[in-house]
Amino acid sequence: MGENHMDFYRQLRNKINSWLQGNEGKNHKWAEYLMLVPDMFHLLCKLVIDPDVSPAEKAKLGAVIVYFVSPIDFIPEGFTGPLGFLDDLALTAYALNSIINHTDPQIIKKHWAGQDDILTVIKNIVATADQMVGSGVWNKLKALWKN
Template sequence: MIKLMKNDHEDFYKKLRSDINSWMSKNTSLDNKWKDFILLAPDMFHLLVKLSLDSRVPISKKAKLTGAIAYFISPLDLLPELFLGPLGYLDDISIAAYVLNDVVNEIDPQIVREHWAGDSDILFNIKNILANANNMLGSGIWRKLRKKF
């Protein structure tokens, strides 16, 4: 089962990265202020999966991580990628940051850094996303999402 999850995770990760890169290359003139956040989506998804499989993460946090993973891959969410393209990942990224912040407050932050595949500092990214979530999503959507997690 873990091997299956690993393959599914890698397939989704690669597709997500490919979709976002393709969108960014087609929209080079687009001045989207959330572009840097959107580019974090594949690495945030990867981190959620890696932490959910790490034995050092408490079961209660793994449940939240799994919920965030399910939200990421679900086509039915508050900002659907099907209609919005990569802008639809802003809610997924915000939920990931919200859940990761909860995890970081319970485990050694070094464990989170250990699994982070991105180039920038994950702890800074989490704080930055959370600080901007209201503006990215609108306060009503952000409030609804936080209640789910």
């Protein structure tokens, strides 16, 4: 794992964990989903370097990583704090759900560092994304992925 990836991953995990332990985060409606954010980022990074993932799929995943680390997105973390990672999480799940159609799900499972089944996690995020980020943002994220 590259040092930049680990730095971002550690910072992300620390930022979210700190927020979740505070008054606002500990009982937040989306706290369970926010805990998935660092592991989803880690999964993206691992899939991009996996030789069994096609170059076309790697390019798409790379675009999601760029969105993830960009300070400018639909729900910017700079203004909303860790809640700003919900759009990153929704886009990641949408992208992974699409990629599963062209990549062996075992490859995705192999790199998943989380505890729950990744295919179930993806399905649950996609199913609740409309509520999580709002229908306007969700539709924009899906359109972004299709372009």
